[in-house]
Amino acid sequence: MDSPTQLVLGAAVGNAMAGRQVGRRALRWGAICGTLPDLDVFVPLGDPVRDFTYHCSASHSLFVLAAVTPLVVWLILRD
Secondary structure: OOOHHHHHHHEEEEEHHHHHOOOOHHHHHHHHHHHHOOOOOOOOOOHHHHHHHHHEEEOOOHHHHHHHHHHHHHHHHHO
């Protein structure tokens, strides 16, 4: 999925899930959380094949996302 579509999808999901609790900030946080895992493309892994093969491995892992969720919720509620 391309980056603009990922931003819009994240904003829509954020608004659908947290719009009543945090208001319009849910759009911004949804866009951030939808894009954040894809920033692993900026981490060089040595060669183009490894970069392509391991993209979306750790950053999209359920274990990593479950570990980061409390921090993100705290940031959203603090904002």
